Amino acid sequence: MKSAIKLLILVSICFVTYRWDSIIDSLGTAVPGAITEKRESIRTNYADWFRRFQIVAAFKAPGYPFDRHTVCDVDQQIFDGLRVGSPVTVHYLPALLAIPLVQSTHISPCPPWGIFGSNPELYRRSLYLYGSLAIILGIIFVLRIRRAAWLLLPWSALFVFYGICPHTEPMPLQPRPVRAEVKQVAMVKTLVEGNTGARGSEPITLVHPYQLVEMQYTPQGSSDPVMAVDAIDPGSIPNLKPGQVLTINYDAGNPRVASIPGATRMFREQAIQQLGLEYLILVAVFLGLLLFARRSRRSPKRSAF
Numbered sequence: 001m002k003s004a005i006k007l008l009i010l011v012s013i014c015f016v017t018y019r020w021d022s023i024i025d026s027l028g029t030a031v032p033g034a035i036t037e038k039r040e041s042i043r044t045n046y047a048d049w050f051r052r053f054q055i056v057a058a059f060k061a062p063g064y065p066f067d068r069h070t071v072c073d074v075d076q077q078i079f080d081g082l083r084v085g086s087p088v089t090v091h092y093l094p095a096l097l098a099i100p101l102v103q104s105t106h107i108s109p110c111p112p113w114g115i116f117g118s119n120p121e122l123y124r125r126s127l128y129l130y131g132s133l134a135i136i137l138g139i140i141f142v143l144r145i146r147r148a149a150w151l152l153l154p155w156s157a158l159f160v161f162y163g164i165c166p167h168t169e170p171m172p173l174q175p176r177p178v179r180a181e182v183k184q185v186a187m188v189k190t191l192v193e194g195n196t197g198a199r200g201s202e203p204i205t206l207v208h209p210y211q212l213v214e215m216q217y218t219p220q221g222s223s224d225p226v227m228a229v230d231a232i233d234p235g236s237i238p239n240l241k242p243g244q245v246l247t248i249n250y251d252a253g254n255p256r257v258a259s260i261p262g263a264t265r266m267f268r269e270q271a272i273q274q275l276g277l278e279y280l281i282l283v284a285v286f287l288g289l290l291l292f293a294r295r296s297r298r299s300p301k302r303s304a305f
Contacts, residue, residue, distance in 0.1 A: 028091035033059035053079035059090040072110035172251035180217035210267035219255040228258035236264040
């Protein structure tokens with residue numbers, strides 16, 4: 001009975017956390033607001049990257065002499081459809097507004113669950129990887145089908161080659177030249193960074209590292225700049241550095257897809273070969289140890305004289 005109550009409490013907390021934005025919209029006070037700032041940035045996750053779109057809105061709340069500001073994540077379509085000064089509706093909980101570190105506001109255009117709403121690729125990968133892992137663990141420990149533990153082998157391959165293997169942006173289908181400013185150049189030498197001081201948490205060192213190049217430019221016909229990332233082989237474009245201006249190609253149909261002409265991108269194939277070899281070695285060692293352990297248990301014990 002106590003376990004059931006604890007489980008119910010845990011599920012309730014998870015539900016309230018997931019639906020907190022909707023709860024604010026339902027129970028909060030609605031006031032008019034206006035967009036004061038738009039933020040587009042690149043977020044890195046291990047050796048991969050995701051775009052993040054945020055809007056900042058100002059609103060007036062009774063009892064506060066100055067404008068209050070709130071920020072939230074949106075998807076690309078909502079972000080591109082808003083401008084500084086665009087009217088929005090802000091919902092807030094008056095009882096929580098003065099409490100720091102507690103979310104008490106929500107802008108109505110913002111999708112639920114914040115960062116996942118603005119990064120569908122991050123949501124999709126998390127769903128595939130951790131959703132499938134949860135299903136496998138449920139089969140093993142809830143349905144008590146122990147043989148299902150073998151499913152962890154293909155899942156580990158999915159994690160290696162889909163989860164942590166370097167990815168590249170697609171090439172522009174409708175290339176248009178534009179002058180872009182390099183915002184950041186990062187050399188990726190390792191995958192799955194961890195606490196290197198802890199035993200067993202060493203990162204995977206790439207034999208062939210690569211560069212992540214963040215660029216900012218204004219597509220033709222647009223008044224707002226956009227951010228793009230290209231992943232390239234080191235040295236294929238010499239002397240790349242922040243602040244440098246170069247000519248790139250962007251996709252007229254999807255302006256945030258861009259590539260640097262002349263750059264090579266062999267790092268992904270090289271990473272697949274490296275990770276594939278290391279994965280096969282680990283699987284072979286694991287299966288060898290498992291076979292040895294089974295034979296040791298089945299062999300009759302020799303009596304000592």
